[in-house]
Amino acid sequence: MNATTTANGHAEGHAGGHPDHGHQPAGLMRWLTTTNHKDIGTMYLWFSFAMFIVGGCMALMIRSELFQPGLQIVKPEFFNQLTTLHGLIMVFGAIMPAFVGFANWMIPLQIGASDMAFGRMNNWSFWLLPPAALLLVLSMFVPGGAAAAGWTLYPPLTIQQGMGMDMAIFAIHILGMSSIMGSINIITTILNLRAPGMTLMKMPLFSWTWLVTAYLIIAVMPILAGVVTMTLTDRHFGTHFFSAAGGGDPVLFQHIFWFFGHPEVYIVIIPGFGVVSQVISAFSRKPVFGYASMVYAIAAIGILSFTVWAHHMYTTGMPISAQLYFMYATMLIAVPTGVKIFNWTATMWRGSLSFETPMLFAIGFIFLFTLGGFSGLVLAMAAVDVQMQDTYYVVAHFHYTMVAGALFSAFAGAYYWLPKWTGHMYNEKLGKVHFWLSFIFFNMTFFVQHFLGIAGMPRRIPDYALQFTEFNQISTIGAFGFGLSQLLFLYIAISCIKGGEKAPAKPWDGAEGLEWEVPSPAPHHTWVVQPIVK
Amino acid sequence: MALATLAEVAWADYQLNFQEPATKLAREVYDLHMMMMYICGAIFVGVFGVMFYSVFKHRKSSGRTAATFHENTTVEMVWTVIPTLILIAMVWPVTKTLIAMRDASSADITIKATGYQWKWGYDYIKGEGEGIKFMSVLSTPRDQIEGRAPKGEHYLLETDNNVVVPVGKKIRILTTAEDVIHAWFVPAFAVKQDAVPGFIRDTSFRAEREGIYRGQCAELCGKDHGFMPIVVEVVSAEKYAVWVAGQKKKLAAAAEDPQKVWTLGELKQRGETVYAQNCAACHQPTGKGLPPAFPAIDGSKIATGPKEAHLNIVLNGKTGTSMQAFDKQLSDTDIAAVITYERNAWGNHAGDMVQPADVKAARQ
Ligand code: HEM
Ligand SMILES: [Cu+2]
Ligand SMILES: [Cu+2]
Numbered sequence: 001m002n003a004t005t006t007a008n009g010h011a012e013g014h015a016g017g018h019p020d021h022g023h024q025p026a027g028l029m030r031w032l033t034t035t036n037h038k039d040i041g042t043m044y045l046w047f048s049f050a051m052f053i054v055g056g057c058m059a060l061m062i063r064s065e066l067f068q069p070g071l072q073i074v075k076p077e078f079f080n081q082l083t084t085l086h087g088l089i090m091v092f093g094a095i096m097p098a099f100v101g102f103a104n105w106m107i108p109l110q111i112g113a114s115d116m117a118f119g120r121m122n123n124w125s126f127w128l129l130p131p132a133a134l135l136l137v138l139s140m141f142v143p144g145g146a147a148a149a150g151w152t153l154y155p156p157l158t159i160q161q162g163m164g165m166d167m168a169i170f171a172i173h174i175l176g177m178s179s180i181m182g183s184i185n186i187i188t189t190i191l192n193l194r195a196p197g198m199t200l201m202k203m204p205l206f207s208w209t210w211l212v213t214a215y216l217i218i219a220v221m222p223i224l225a226g227v228v229t230m231t232l233t234d235r236h237f238g239t240h241f242f243s244a245a246g247g248g249d250p251v252l253f254q255h256i257f258w259f260f261g262h263p264e265v266y267i268v269i270i271p272g273f274g275v276v277s278q279v280i281s282a283f284s285r286k287p288v289f290g291y292a293s294m295v296y297a298i299a300a301i302g303i304l305s306f307t308v309w310a311h312h313m314y315t316t317g318m319p320i321s322a323q324l325y326f327m328y329a330t331m332l333i334a335v336p337t338g339v340k341i342f343n344w345t346a347t348m349w350r351g352s353l354s355f356e357t358p359m360l361f362a363i364g365f366i367f368l369f370t371l372g373g374f375s376g377l378v379l380a381m382a383a384v385d386v387q388m389q390d391t392y393y394v395v396a397h398f399h400y401t402m403v404a405g406a407l408f409s410a411f412a413g414a415y416y417w418l419p420k421w422t423g424h425m426y427n428e429k430l431g432k433v434h435f436w437l438s439f440i441f442f443n444m445t446f447f448v449q450h451f452l453g454i455a456g457m458p459r460r461i462p463d464y465a466l467q468f469t470e471f472n473q474i475s476t477i478g479a480f481g482f483g484l485s486q487l488l489f490l491y492i493a494i495s496c497i498k499g500g501e502k503a504p505a506k507p508w509d510g511a512e513g514l515e516w517e518v519p520s521p522a523p524h525h526t527w528v529v530q531p532i533v534k
Numbered sequence: 535m536a537l538a539t540l541a542e543v544a545w546a547d548y549q550l551n552f553q554e555p556a557t558k559l560a561r562e563v564y565d566l567h568m569m570m571m572y573i574c575g576a577i578f579v580g581v582f583g584v585m586f587y588s589v590f591k592h593r594k595s596s597g598r599t600a601a602t603f604h605e606n607t608t609v610e611m612v613w614t615v616i617p618t619l620i621l622i623a624m625v626w627p628v629t630k631t632l633i634a635m636r637d638a639s640s641a642d643i644t645i646k647a648t649g650y651q652w653k654w655g656y657d658y659i660k661g662e663g664e665g666i667k668f669m670s671v672l673s674t675p676r677d678q679i680e681g682r683a684p685k686g687e688h689y690l691l692e693t694d695n696n697v698v699v700p701v702g703k704k705i706r707i708l709t710t711a712e713d714v715i716h717a718w719f720v721p722a723f724a725v726k727q728d729a730v731p732g733f734i735r736d737t738s739f740r741a742e743r744e745g746i747y748r749g750q751c752a753e754l755c756g757k758d759h760g761f762m763p764i765v766v767e768v769v770s771a772e773k774y775a776v777w778v779a780g781q782k783k784k785l786a787a788a789a790e791d792p793q794k795v796w797t798l799g800e801l802k803q804r805g806e807t808v809y810a811q812n813c814a815a816c817h818q819p820t821g822k823g824l825p826p827a828f829p830a831i832d833g834s835k836i837a838t839g840p841k842e843a844h845l846n847i848v849l850n851g852k853t854g855t856s857m858q859a860f861d862k863q864l865s866d867t868d869i870a871a872v873i874t875y876e877r878n879a880w881g882n883h884a885g886d887m888v889q890p891a892d893v894k895a896a897r898q
Contacts, residue, residue: 155714
């Protein structure tokens with residue numbers, strides 16, 4: 001892709017002429033009031049990493065308790081609070097904001113826009129996050145403790161909980177508002193602020209994936225907000241949506257929740273697809289194979305994701321006809337997912353490959369995400385799922401998709417764009433070490449959980465029968481290894497911000513896209529004059 | 535402690551696949567899973583064979599320049615259609631097994647399994663053994679859980695009363711729950727069915743081999759979700775008949791004279807057992823509860839105040855909290871005993887008694 005830029009298009013462009021430059025508040029006020037997409041993107045990324053550490057500490061407490069049979073470290077009721085908060089924080093506090101951070105930073109750069117469409121709303125959508133996170137974390141210290149019904153929040157268990165549950169509900173409302181605002185911003189930016197010549201079908205895949213994701217978010221977050229509000233009114237205002245005694249149905253909650261929940265899992269992974277597509281192409285020095293079919297596959301996944309929700313509910317006792325329908329629909333969604341994997345493989349085929357850290361994480365992503373896809377396929381088979389549902393097999397499945405999937409793609413993206421963000425190259429050696437440690441410890445933690453699930457160990461239990469001991473011990477050791485390895489990432493990122501080899505505008509020779517035409521670090525204002533894409 | 539842990543590690547035999555199936559359908563599920571493993575394994579090797587060939591052969595460091603192709607409609611069609619066909623081939627046998635699994639008709643024996651926080655109640659409602667009912671509670675001692683005693687072989691997978699069924703007979707299980715959602719899960723039968731409060735669902739199995747099969751609740755149901763196992767004993771027809779006769783005798787013996795007047799000592803003694811089995815999980819053996827989730831009984835307003843309020847909360851529970859209604863779970867005598875116990879244990883000295891007849895009257 002080529003862009004002609006006028007002399008003040010970037011680099012020197014912001015040196016003068018624009019009155020607001022250089023007059024922004026300094027210190028804390030700068031961050032509180034900023035409407036700059038790069039500042040906001042940076043804050044999203046830091047926030048998400050902080051939440052990742054908080055959620056990670058909870059995970060390590062869970063794994064410590066599960067190191068041995070018996071109750072040693074935490075009480076069962078606290079254990080349930082930990083699993084619940086871990087899930088909510090990782091999904092809504094770590095993974096989703098991480099990709100919104102990428103979107104903020106990269107979408108304007110990629111499509112040649114000078115900023116996001118709605119700067120103030122952008123600021124607001126970030127600053128909603130910290131209070132929501134605070135509500136979740138502080139709920140651990142209120143009477144009765146935090147919500148302890150699992151991140152899926154099934155009633156009637158949620159009706160029994162203390163005020164921690166209400167705090168979680170409000171946190172979800174706020175997080176939902178934040179994601180919806182972020183999405184409106186992204187959609188408007190992509191649809192209206194593309195540079196002349198940047199047609200939709202020329203748009204980099206990362207921006208494409210976010211366009212689909214943003215629509216998914218707008219479609220389903222209100223559903224989640226609605227269903228938790230129904231829980232709230234059942235708890236306090238005498239409604240009986242989910243109580244059979246009052247004419248309601250507890251399973252109704254599950255239908256509504258998963259109507260949100262399945263698209264949600266794609267919200268988590270689709271931007272990762274975009275990152276990986278671009279990284280694979282850059283380090284294969286070859287254009288993405290089947291760009292058009294990639295776009296169609298993403299759109300197809302987005303649409304189909306609304307039609308499969310009850311595959312999470314095979315054991316609730318729905319009629320056989322519904323079970324069969326959801327099974328067939330779920331199998332169908334595996335086809336576009338498969339297409340993406342074939343396309344990535346074909347992109348690498350006969351390329352000129354090199355294996356810098358982003359590429360390692362991208363290949364690690366494809367490898368492990370495919371395993372997660374296969375276990376998803378096994379779970380989709382309703383007859384087999386009866387054995388697996390609510391066991392550790394499901395835990396293994398979704399960690400292969402969410403950690404080895406979404407998180408690994410976020411790392412791939414972070415290493416890929418760090419030079420653009422900071423103006424320095426990160427330490428390549430340490431980056432590779434980070435990858436290999438993550439890869440090994442990830443598998444050590446989660447691969448064995450497949451065996452636990454198949455052998456019948458239920459999920460969300462603080463104590464287990466003796467035959468599950470060995471695999472749990474391996475898993476716990478792996479988890480600590482994985483957790484500690486992430487501190488290495490923190491070190492790499494900070495040293496890259498502080499210094500290191502100067503990064504050229506385009507540090508990766510195979511990379512394509514407008515973002516590589518602005519200097520590194522990307523100046524505070526870019527594309528003040530729109531580039532023209534030929 | 536360390537030694538005990540080591541010993542446990544040495545015993546436990548780890549396992550890579552499903553538990554040995556004990557029903558025809560569980561075997562089918564086992565085979566389906568193996569089929570999936572082979573197919574997915576083959577695809578995996580195929581795709582990553584190609585990718586790793588690329589990784590090793592198409593390296594920049596070995597001086598390769600990249601090809602420029604980026605599209606091929608035929609190839610893309612092929613790899614869309616072939617996976618679709620493979621999926622259709624996989625889904626066919628699964629459909630057959632699923633339909634068979636969901637057929638719970640023409641059962642020989644029907645048992646209702648009711649989930650409570652945190653135990654299972656069983657009612658034999660049809661077939662041989664009709665009328666038998668009992669509660670089934672984890673029997674692993676607290677000391678083992680808290681590490682004060684070495685763990686037994688069936689740690690956490692043992693109950694005081696096992697479900698007993700005859701071999702080769704089709705057993706239909708109706709599931710429901712009293713408080714929150716639970717799930718009745720026995721891996722060796724490939725049976726898992728949510729127990730939803732206010733609704734009745736069903737599932738079934740026909741065990742082919744005698745033996746003891748162990749499972750656990752499989753839906754998060756609160757604090758002691760990990761501590762409500764399911765143990766099914768599959769026995770021969772003769773043994774089953776003997777068990778049924780024994781249970782019937784027990785039930786008859788348990789049906790006390792409702793008019794009998796008990797002494798305070800008798801009630802307290804019986805109440806202590808009832809309390810330990812039904813209330814201690816939440817209100818704790820010490821009566822101190824786990825506030826604020828579970829209030830203390832020791833010194834509580836209700837347990838030291840008028841009897842009527844105390845009877846009311848135990849019989850009817852309190853909606854919106856985990857305090858469940860015990861009217862259907864416990865007999866008049868048991869309720870009388872446990873209330874009397876609560877009013878006169880620890881620091882409570884109400885000094886009064888609740889007689890079974892009072893409970894009977896309060897039920898109306
Ligand atoms: C080939 C694609 C996929 C298929 C066929 C698939 C299938 C399934 C099925 C059938 C379940 C329900 C299992 C059960 O509860 O018994 C499930 C659970 C789950 N999946 Fe997937 N999945 C796929 C991809 C993904 C992706 C991409 C993600 C997220 C990035 C994901 C995240 C999850 C999560 C979080 C759960 C568990 C939810 C819970 O119960 O807490 N899956 N998947
Ligand atoms: Cu799903
Ligand atoms: Cu449970």
